[in-house]
Amino acid sequence: MALSLPGLRPKQQFIYTFLFTILQLLCRCLVLTDRNRYYHISALCMRERIHPLHKKVDGAVITSKSEDNLDCTITFQTDTILQRFMLRFEKLALDCDDHLYIYDGAHAIGNHKADLSCRSTRTEVGTIFTQGSFLTLKYITDPYSKSENGFRLIITAFKEAPVHCRDHKCLNTFCISRDLSCDGINHCGDNSDETSHASCTGISSIRRYLTAKS
Template sequence: MPAPRPARGPGPGPGCRRPRLRPRLLAALLAAAALFSAAAAEKNKYYHMQQLCKNHFLQQLYRKIDGAVLQSQNERNLDCVITFQTHSILQRFMLRFDLLQLDCNDHLFIYDGAHAVGSYKSDLTCRNTESTVGAIYTRTNFVTLKYVTDGWGTDSNGFRLVITAFKDKKHACEDFRCTREFCIDTDLVCDDVNHCGDASDEAGSAVCPQSGPRTVLGLSPTMLVVAAVSALLLLAAAAAALAVCLCRRSRGRRGPLPSTPQPPPTTNTSFPYVRVERRRGERARRQAAAAAGAGKLASPCGPPARVQRGPGPPLLPGRVRSSGSDSDISSSQKDEWFV
């Protein structure tokens, strides 16, 4: 007898599927959003020395940039090395300070290469200012900064460094050409940062007649892209939560689904009775046995137990009467009933 099937519990209604945000899919969406926002905002990057000099594996990576702004303000007990690289081997770096006011025990070393080894290009300390240093140009497409500070300082100590990747005038320029005849990326133009050194790429020049940086709805392009991506992710999460809530509510109103009744097991408990006419030789042997004193063979079932034959094939061989009744047969011809 097969075991009864367990009752099915409550489930979502027809047309209602439970949405699930798989972890891999969610991670892929977040990575795509990060890459999309980075693609729109990575041309001119903003760094703070306190964050760059943290002790983690990202500190050892080469950061490819077209332009960057490094800010420092009274960082204490630092000893870190940072390397920047251009996107093209035909490019070089120009470094220019908008602010330079270091403590006398602090040093900023600038190396023309991918490592802080060998002789440095500049050693900047309290005796240097932005006007005395001017613009610093590298000969390679790498620049490495080593910043060392002590445990004392004031909030006025620090610097603001603008790093720009450029091409010399001897190379073909497909982007923006500064007045100094070198070429910078077009996305560095009109971003409120003086990348050319003579402000020919910023407001007040022929290419940027408007005053101030470009904004959309009061937001910079970078912040606008980040806000749009964040809004899309929040809308997707809200839609998934609403779908789950609606599915649960509709399932609660219907209640649990009734279990499907199973038919009782089919067991052959009723056996048809079949009347069989024996051959004359067999009847003669029985009559001889009875005459010899063996006694009359009793019927195992008897006529009262006879029922109509049900469906199914006959269980015993023999000839089955298809019509007639017991009254039509003489007593000498009646035979016993077998199951």
């Protein structure tokens, strides 16, 4: 897309066109899909206040540990409309005055899919699936969080059979990004992305270390 500004000299026109092109590239980068990212909830909340955009992810690990006075909303989006999200907690230990609301959509409005607090356990919550390609989390904490409070949430974008899978096909027939296999995180839900089924080898341990540090 060319930028035309009447009344400018050729040199000025070139500078404005160059800056406009750079801006376009930056905007495209903002909507690129993150393959598998590790996020701390407080950092995500800070980023969302500054730059509230839907974050496209193939997979994400979100951790929380004894945050005080949080009240933020974060929205994730799958790469395509053919995908939806699977959520699994590896840790869930919230304070009774803390709430993690899960919404099946792009906004924290209407009926929530889950309201998690101190009475919620990993076993009770189990695996949560969205119906569409958007997921919104709203996290509220009080000023007196204990050191043991928090959660570790695994989010995975997936397709279901009979959709043709060009990436990694889990044993449970879910189709996930190939970049999520052999990274030490159970994205399939049946752990088949971390076994010989996914052709994981000894080099996977190096990749897991590098991924955790990124």
